[in-house]
Amino acid sequence: MNATLMHDAIFYVMYFSLAAALVIIIERSIWFAWTRRQASQLAAVLTTETHALPESVTRRSSVPLRAVQPVLARKAQASAEALSDEVDAQYLLSKAAMTRGLWLLETVVTAAPLLGLLGTVMGIIDTFKALAAAGVSDASQVSAGMGTALYATGLGIAIALVCLVSNNFLQNRMERINELLKVLLLRAATPVQRAEPVAGPQDNGVRRYA
Template identity: 30%
Template sequence: MILLGMSVLALTLVLLKLIQFRRCRVGATRPAREALALCRAGRTEEAIERAAASPDPTSQALARALRGQQRALAEPVVREEVLRYGSNVLFELRRGLRPLEVIGSLAPLLGLLGTVLGMIEAFRQLEAAGNQVNPAILSGGIWEALLTTAVGLCVAIPVVAVLNWLERRVDHLAHEMDDVVTQAFTVDLGEGAPAAQPATFPHDTGRTVHAASLATRHA
């Protein structure tokens, strides 16, 4: 019964996490990349609109970074706000993964415990039978005992597999968010990279801020 309850709980958690990941569009990097390209082309307003229109966390983090630049805020202030947003998003996505990890670890152990208890009971019945040993009693007890281990493994294996997949998605999202936001403050210096275009912000009252100045790092 315990293993059955754990399996139901694990299935519920997995379904909830899949729905959450789908709503957040985890893994959708195209809108953020398109917005980043618009920003580097000097089309800041269009970049912010493109990033803000997508619900995926990478685009939302980029939109915050671009709004901070548009308001001429200090880079450390903008980065701190983006970091706060990213930390909250990753925390929410990781909620529920810990119980799955516990279920994946405990299910085989509970199954093994059931097997040990079943074997003890089988040998107790064998001892009580004395000279009138019935092989069916022993084999039936062993069969029932091994069944709990099989059930525990059947619960743990898919849970561990799904848990690792979800964790990889979250880790990939964290890397993608960091990479895209960092590129908003830097200039692509790779071979064949397009020349940096100036970006004009309304808050600057006519002053032109070149994208190359975004590479400046503040202590």
């Protein structure tokens, strides 16, 4: 086993993981901000009496819009139980779009420190092999080699911290959007209250409406 090659390969894997995590963090941050803005615009025009959405909020497709439209389409004909099932289905279908890519951040949070530790072990093995081959007994050279090996552990912990903070931030944004999406779906599924005729002894047979 070539310890030097393994040590270098681990560094490349960690750098690649950091680059991939940064792409996910930037993409999800922009996507969550845009989705929340679309949901807020939809909430401003959607009420329990809405049967069709205005063109101003349907011009651009979004997760909240795709979730609400099927519920509105079935609102007039479907029963309350069918609407409830539709709300649950649309909410579950939105989960895939919300959580896309976040699994990678969670994986990097767990794997980066372990990769760093493995890189340190490989670096230490490589350092002692080089020292033994050259017959060097100078403590300063040993310390320099150990410092280089420990850099892998520090890098792994730093990557994990960046991904952990970013993942918690994105999870919080996703929860806010999910809460707003629940409100939108409940509004879309609420049946319109119709006035019922109320008759009384003083009505003399004439119907009155509440």
